[in-house]
Amino acid sequence: GAGVSQSPSNKVTEKGKDVELRCDPISGHTALYWYRQSLGQGLEFLIYFQGNSAPDKSGLPSDRFSAERTGGSVSTLTIQRTQQEDSAVYLCASSSQGPTTGELFFGEGSRLTVL
Amino acid sequence: AQSVAQPEDQVNVAEGNPLTVKCTYSVSGNPYLFWYVQYPNRGLQFLLKYITGDNLVKGSYGFEAEFNKSQTSFHLKKPSALVSDSALYFCAVRDISGGYQKVTFGTGTKLQVIP
Numbered sequence: 001g002a003g004v005s006q007s008p009s010n011k012v013t014e015k016g017k018d019v020e021l022r023c024d025p026i027s028g029h030t031a032l033y034w035y036r037q038s039l040g041q042g043l044e045f046l047i048y049f050q051g052n053s054a055p056d057k058s059g060l061p062s063d064r065f066s067a068e069r070t071g072g073s074v075s076t077l078t079i080q081r082t083q084q085e086d087s088a089v090y091l092c093a094s095s096s097q098g099p100t101t102g103e104l105f106f107g108e109g110s111r112l113t114v115l
Numbered sequence: 116a117q118s119v120a121q122p123e124d125q126v127n128v129a130e131g132n133p134l135t136v137k138c139t140y141s142v143s144g145n146p147y148l149f150w151y152v153q154y155p156n157r158g159l160q161f162l163l164k165y166i167t168g169d170n171l172v173k174g175s176y177g178f179e180a181e182f183n184k185s186q187t188s189f190h191l192k193k194p195s196a197l198v199s200d201s202a203l204y205f206c207a208v209r210d211i212s213g214g215y216q217k218v219t220f221g222t223g224t225k226l227q228v229i230p
Contacts, residue, residue: 004158033218042222043159043205056217091158095218102147102166102209104218106158 002026006092006107013082014115021077021110025094032075033095033104034067038088046090049075050097082114117142117210121221128196129229136191136224138206147209148189149218150180154202162204165189176200196228 005024013019025032034046045059049069060066064082069075079086089111093104118141128134140146150162163174170182180191189206206221 035220043220045217045219048217093159103149103161103164104151104159104207105161106151108158 004092004094004105004107006090006110008110009108010111010113012113012115015084016081018078018080019082019112021079021090021092021112023075023077023092023094023107025073025075025092026105027073028096029094029105030072030097031095032069033093034075034077035091035093036088037091037109043091046077079112082112084114087112087114117146117208117217117219119206119208119219119221121204121206121224123224124222125225125227127227127229130198131195134193134196134200134226134228136204136206136226138189138191138221139187140189140206140208141187142208142210144210148180148182149207149209150174150178150189150191151205151207151220152202153205153223159205162191196226198228198230201226201228 007022030051032049035043036046037043047067048056064080067077089109091106091109093106095104120139122137148165151159152162153159162178163172165172165182173179178193180189182189203223203225205223207218209218
């Protein structure tokens with residue numbers, strides 16, 4: 001597709017279960033970002049991938065959160081032993097790199113509800 | 116470190132009146148600045164950006180923003196507000212020093228246009 005694709009769009013899980021959220025960026029975009037948006041809150045940076053460089057994991061809130069990006073394309077955000085405070089919308093975005101570009105293209109998000 | 120401040124949680128304006136949504140930023144190098152809009156239950160959409168050149172930037176849906184380096188501001192403006200402009204607006208900054216591409220978002224400002 002032409003845009004950033006995220007799945008699932010909605011996920012309801014029980015406390016303590018693991019979840020995986022997937023992001024398929026725009027073809028050719030070298031940068032990929034994960035953000036978290038809690039109800040009524042702004043965007044919280046989680047992790048950033050740029051090409052083959054080591055990812056910037058500085059925003060991950062705990063060691064229960066991890067992410068990988070395979071082949072420089074699809075990314076998976078994994079949350080282990082989910083807690084109720086993990087409930088949020090997880091947004092993925094991709095971007096091309098260049099001197100006159102730079103805007104992020106966002107997916108529709110994955111809404112996670114932890115019961 | 117880079118940061119963005121949106122001092123107003125909510126801005127109310129009457130339909131047909133001009134609107135301003137404020138944003139100030141802090142970066143160590145030269146900034147790329149962005150505005151995004153989020154309609155209810157949707158992902159973020161790019162509105163406009165400042166990279167270099169003319170300080171007044173025009174974007175989608177009649178919005179514009181003015182880059183002011185001395186005041187480190189990038190306020191979003193529109194001459195005549197529409198009810199359909201009601202949404203959540205995010206300012207973002209990317210510090211391009213050294214090629215680093217991390218994008219930091221403000222906390223968002225809810226714009227309410229009153230008929």
